[in-house]
Amino acid sequence: ETGVTQTPRHLVMGMTNKKSLKCEQHLGHNAMYWYKQSAKKPLELMFVYNFKEQTENNSVPSRFSPECPNSSHLFLHLHTLQPEDSALYLCASSQVPSGGLNEQFFGPGTRLTVL
Amino acid sequence: AQTVTQSQPEMSVQEAETVTLSCTYDTSESDYYLFWYKQPPSRQMILVIRQEAYKQQNATENRFSVNFQKAAKSFSLKISDSQLGDAAMYFCAYRSGEGAQKLVFGQGTRLTINP
Numbered sequence A: 001e002t003g004v005t006q007t008p009r010h011l012v013m014g015m016t017n018k019k020s021l022k023c024e025q026h027l028g029h030n031a032m033y034w035y036k037q038s039a040k041k042p043l044e045l046m047f048v049y050n051f052k053e054q055t056e057n058n059s060v061p062s063r064f065s066p067e068c069p070n071s072s073h074l075f076l077h078l079h080t081l082q083p084e085d086s087a088l089y090l091c092a093s094s095q096v097p098s099g100g101l102n103e104q105f106f107g108p109g110t111r112l113t114v115l
Numbered sequence B: 001a002q003t004v005t006q007s008q009p010e011m012s013v014q015e016a017e018t019v020t021l022s023c024t025y026d027t028s029e030s031d032y033y034l035f036w037y038k039q040p041p042s043r044q045m046i047l048v049i050r051q052e053a054y055k056q057q058n059a060t061e062n063r064f065s066v067n068f069q070k071a072a073k074s075f076s077l078k079i080s081d082s083q084l085g086d087a088a089m090y091f092c093a094y095r096s097g098e099g100a101q102k103l104v105f106g107q108g109t110r111l112t113i114n115p
Helices: none
Strands: A004-007 A010-013 A018-025 A031-037 A044-050 A053-057 A064-070 A073-079 A087-094 A110-114 B003-005 B010-014 B019-021 B024-026 B032-039 B046-052 B064-069 B074-079 B088-096 B103-105 B109-114
Touching: A004 A087, A010 A018, A018 A031, A018 A087, A031 A073, A044 A064, A044 A073, A053 A064, B003 B088, B003 B103, B010 B019, B019 B109, B024 B074, B032 B064, B032 B074, B046 B064, B046 B074, B074 B088
Parallel strands: A010 A110, B010 B109
Antiparallel strands: A004 A018, A018 A073, A031 A044, A031 A087, A044 A053, A064 A073, A087 A110, B003 B024, B019 B074, B032 B046, B032 B088, B064 B074, B088 B103, B088 B109
16 A cells, blocks of 8 residues: 555445544654545645644534544544535645645545435 | 635636636735645545745746746646646645644636547
8 A cells, every 4th residue: 555545435324323434644654634625615624643642623523533543544433423524534644844845645535425 | 814715616628728727815924835736536636736935936847837926825827738637626725834734725626628
């Protein structure tokens, strides 16, 4: 595997289900991110983890619970979601500090549908 | 807070022709970075080109170049000799200066290449 991988690629869940999204980066980076991409809206940053520590929570509802056990893996645990949470969830990684540029590399995303 | 605006939801161009995608941003900062990302259908988002605000020279990457107008807060992307593989969503993104990690994205422009 190379780059940033995400599983599953597609997920359909009911509002009462509990599921998890997984992200793995194979780039040796130390920062990881979750983004939400909804139709006709800009990508929204949800969470930032540096060296496994959460450094940013962009006012995300508690029904989204991130977990970063190490610098290579990032999870997003989902429970009691709403239909409006249906979106493409993108994971990204980067190296910090990077002398300024801090390019983020994205995974392919998980297409989530909440029924 | 910074904002990024892409005023063209959709654009189309004939193969081998040149197309320019528009992006404007709003910030009170003097040190920042600007990016163009490409998201092909069902594929990963990749970085196309980047520009440091302190550099006056416009960035170029093969057929891709930018027109960076700092005073006007404009950052357009020019694609020369368009190819079918250039068809994608293009996102303009802003990031504050060194050490910052949050990317602020525009709404995106869907580019279609006509053969």
